[in-house]
Amino acid sequence: MSAVGRHLTIPDRAGGWWHEYVCPVHGVELLPAHNDSFPCSYGCVLTGEPYTGAWAVLAHQAAARSLRRLAVRARAGDREAADLAIDGLNRYADLYARLGATTHPDAQGWMLSGRLFQQALTEAIWGTSLAHAVHTLAGTVDRERLLPAAELLRDIRESARSARQLLVERGDFRHNYTAWLNAAGASVSHALALLGEADEAADWVAGPYGIGEHAAAAINGDGWEWEGSTYYHVFVLRAYLLAIRDCPHETLPPGLSHRLHDMIEVVAVLATKNGQLPALQDTPYGGARWDDEIAELCLLAAQLPHSPSLVFLRPKSGESWREAEAAGWLGGDDLGDLTKTGRSSRLFPDAGYAVLSGTGYRAILDFGPHGGSHGHLGKLALYLYGPTAGWQPAYGVPPYAHSLRRDYYRRTAAHPTLTVDGADQREATGQLLYWRPGPSTVVGASAEVYPGVRFERHVRADPEHLVDVVRVAADRDRDFVLHLRSDVDTQVRHTAIGYQTWWPGDGGLTGHHASIPAAALGTGPDLGPADDPQRTRPHLRWRVFGRQAVFVSAYSRTATGLRVEQTDGRLIVHIGHSDGGTVRWPVADREWD
Incomplete structure (x- = not known):
C-alpha cells in the first residue's frame, strides 16, 4: 500500500466498509492481504466479500496518504x-x-x-x-x-x-x-x-x-x-x-x-x-x-x-514527511512550543469524566451522558492505569461488524462497575455529587441505572494511594456484583479483612479490599481488551446478596492495611501505612438509608 519504484498501489474498484475487515472467529482485525486472501493472526484465512471490499478501503486510504507523502517529496525537488x-x-x-x-x-x-x-x-x-x-x-x-x-x-x-x-x-x-x-x-x-x-x-x-x-x-x-x-x-x-x-x-x-x-x-x-x-x-x-x-x-x-x-x-517512529507537510499549516514558519504540559487531576463536568492523578497512576471515573450510539452500559466505571500498564483499563470494542461489539464489549460486565441481578445497566446520565481538588482530590457521583437501586461511587486520589468506595442500596434483596477488569495477570488472595490483589507492571500495585457485609471476591479467565479478544485476562467478581452493600478498595505501593467503619450511615475508611501512620477518610457526610 505504498509507492514502490514507479508504481503506486491503487485498487481498481470501489471500497466497502472497513469494519468488516475483522476475523469472524477471533474478533481481531485481519492482517494485510496476501494474494487475494486475508489472514488472521490466529491462523484463519478469509477470502471473497466482504473482506475484499473492506481491504480495498484500507488500501485506498493508504494510497491517499502515500500521495500526500509523495507530494511533500516533490515539493523538496524529487x-x-x-x-x-x-x-x-x-x-x-x-x-x-x-x-x-x-x-x-x-x-x-x-x-x-x-x-x-x-x-x-x-x-x-x-x-x-x-x-x-x-x-x-x-x-x-x-x-x-x-x-x-x-x-x-x-x-x-x-x-x-x-x-x-x-x-x-x-x-x-x-x-x-x-x-x-x-x-x-x-x-x-x-x-x-x-x-x-x-x-x-x-x-x-x-x-x-x-x-x-x-x-x-x-x-x-x-x-x-x-x-x-x-x-x-x-x-x-x-x-x-x-x-x-x-x-x-x-x-x-x-x-x-x-x-x-x-x-x-x-x-x-x-x-x-x-x-x-x-x-x-x-x-x-x-x-x-x-x-x-x-x-x-x-x-x-x-x-x-x-x-x-x-x-x-507523539509516536517515536513517526515519519518525517508529516513534519515537513505540517510546517506552516496555519501560515506560520515554525512549529509551536513543544514543551511538555503538566497533567494533574481534572474534572470534565459536561462529558462526565473525573481524571485523577497520583504518583505512578492515573484513574478515570465515568459518570457522564451515555454517549449516543457509541456509548457503553458502564456508568460509574473506574479505570486505572500505570505509566505503561493497563491495570484496569477501558476495554474498547472490536471493529463494528463483529458481534462481540454489542454482545460483550458494550455490556456492563465488560466494565469495572456494578451489575445488579446479572442485568445490564440502562442508558443513563450520572450525577456529580462533589468535586474537591487538592493534594488529596475527592470526587463522588451517583447513577440511576437500575430501578429501585441507589448507586454511588466515591474516589479519593493522593500521591500515595487511590481509594475507591462503591455504595449501593436496593428496595429488596438483590444480587450485587462489582466487576474488576484487568489487562495484567492480577493475583488475588484472601486476608483477615477481606482480600488483597497484586497488579503487576510499572513496579506493581497492591490492592486492599474490604466490604460491608462480607462479600466474596472470585476470579476467573475472561476476554481481554477489544484489540485482541483472545488475550485472556482475569475477571474479578466481588459479589454479595442483600439490600445494601459497601465495597472499599485502596490501591497503593505503601499501604499496609485497610479498615472500614460504618456508624449510623456514616462511613469512614482507615488506611494503614508502613511508617505506622494512618490515613482517615470520612467518605460522604450524607444520609444513607
Whole structure:
C-alpha cells in the first residue's frame, strides 16, 4: 500500500466498509492481504466479500496518504515523486469518473452512502488526503498536469456537500461525519484556489453548517466532543485541524480557536505518561494506523499558537514527511512550543469524566451522558492505569461488524462497575455529587441505572494511594456484583479483612479490599481488551446478596492495611501505612438509608 519504484498501489474498484475487515472467529482485525486472501493472526484465512471490499478501503486510504507523502517529496525537488503523485491522482480521477454519480450499490440502509466507498464518511477522509496532496503539489508542478485532479476534487466537494445536507435534514448536524465532510470541502477548496479557482473555503469553515457552527454544536463547554468517546474526540479534532490549512488563527470563526485549544487540552490531560489514550466509550487505538493519526494530530496541534503540548504523545517512529507537510499549516514558519504540559487531576463536568492523578497512576471515573450510539452500559466505571500498564483499563470494542461489539464489549460486565441481578445497566446520565481538588482530590457521583437501586461511587486520589468506595442500596434483596477488569495477570488472595490483589507492571500495585457485609471476591479467565479478544485476562467478581452493600478498595505501593467503619450511615475508611501512620477518610457526610 505504498509507492514502490514507479508504481503506486491503487485498487481498481470501489471500497466497502472497513469494519468488516475483522476475523469472524477471533474478533481481531485481519492482517494485510496476501494474494487475494486475508489472514488472521490466529491462523484463519478469509477470502471473497466482504473482506475484499473492506481491504480495498484500507488500501485506498493508504494510497491517499502515500500521495500526500509523495507530494511533500516533490515539493523538496524529487521529480520522480512528482510523477508518481500525478499518476496516482490521474488514476483516481479516472476511477471516480467510471463509478458515475450514483451512490455505492452495497451501502447498508443505515449508512450515509458514498460513491467510491459505502460510507460518505470514508470518502470524505480519503478526499481530504487527496486535496492536501494537490495543495502541496500546487506551485511545484505545472498547473496543467493537475487539471484531471481538479475535476476529481470538484466532484468530491459536491458529494460532501450533498451528504452534509442529508445530515442536516435528518437532524444529525452535530454528528462526527459532519466534521469530516466539512474537512473535505474546505481542503478541496483550499487546493482548488491554489489552481486559480474561486476560493470557497470560507463557506466550509465559517459559513452555514461549516466548521465553526459544527464545533459550537458538537463540542461541550469542557472541551470534549459530545459523544464522550476518546476515539471520536480525536477523530473530530483531526478533521478540524486538517480543514484549516492556510487559515491564520485570527481569521478563524469566533470561538473556534478556543474550542480547538480545549479539545487539545482534553487529549493532553487524558493520556498516560507513555502516550496511551484510554479507549473510553468506543474503539481502542493501536498499531501503525493509530501511530500515523496521532503523529498527524501532534504536529498539526503544535501549529496553533499557545496550544497545549502533545509532544509526549507523539509516536517515536513517526515519519518525517508529516513534519515537513505540517510546517506552516496555519501560515506560520515554525512549529509551536513543544514543551511538555503538566497533567494533574481534572474534572470534565459536561462529558462526565473525573481524571485523577497520583504518583505512578492515573484513574478515570465515568459518570457522564451515555454517549449516543457509541456509548457503553458502564456508568460509574473506574479505570486505572500505570505509566505503561493497563491495570484496569477501558476495554474498547472490536471493529463494528463483529458481534462481540454489542454482545460483550458494550455490556456492563465488560466494565469495572456494578451489575445488579446479572442485568445490564440502562442508558443513563450520572450525577456529580462533589468535586474537591487538592493534594488529596475527592470526587463522588451517583447513577440511576437500575430501578429501585441507589448507586454511588466515591474516589479519593493522593500521591500515595487511590481509594475507591462503591455504595449501593436496593428496595429488596438483590444480587450485587462489582466487576474488576484487568489487562495484567492480577493475583488475588484472601486476608483477615477481606482480600488483597497484586497488579503487576510499572513496579506493581497492591490492592486492599474490604466490604460491608462480607462479600466474596472470585476470579476467573475472561476476554481481554477489544484489540485482541483472545488475550485472556482475569475477571474479578466481588459479589454479595442483600439490600445494601459497601465495597472499599485502596490501591497503593505503601499501604499496609485497610479498615472500614460504618456508624449510623456514616462511613469512614482507615488506611494503614508502613511508617505506622494512618490515613482517615470520612467518605460522604450524607444520609444513607
